Amino acid sequence: MWLDPACGIVGSIVIGQWAWSLIASTQRILLDYEPETCDLRAEIRKAFDRFTDTRICDLHIWQVGVNRFAAIISIVTGQPEPPEVYKQLLAEHEELRHVTIEVNARA
Secondary structure, three states, X not given: OOHHHHHHHHHHHHHHHHHHHHHHHHHHHHOOOOOOOOOHHHHHHHHHOOOOOEEEEXXXXXXXXXXXXXXXXXXXXXXXXXXXXXXXXXXXOOOEEEEEEEEEEOO
C-alpha cells in the first residue's frame, strides 16, 4: 500500500533534479546571453573600421549554442554596399552562425 506513493515521490524527485539541471545548463542560451569573455563585439567593430564612412549604429550579439553566436548589425554609410559585402568581412569568425546586416544610407 505504501510502495506506490513512495515510488511516485522518488520518481518526481529524480525528474525534478533532471529538469533543474537542464534549466541550469540552458538558461544562458535561452535568455540570449552574451558571455563577458566574448570578444566578438570588438572584432566586429574592427572588421568594419576599414570603411571610413561606415558607422555601426546598433550591434546585438547573443549566444545560440555552445560557442555559437548570432548577430544583428545596423550600419549607416555614405556609400551603401549590399549586405553580402559586409558579411564577407565577418566570414573568418566561424563562431558567428547567423548574421543579419541592415544597411542605411547616410542622409
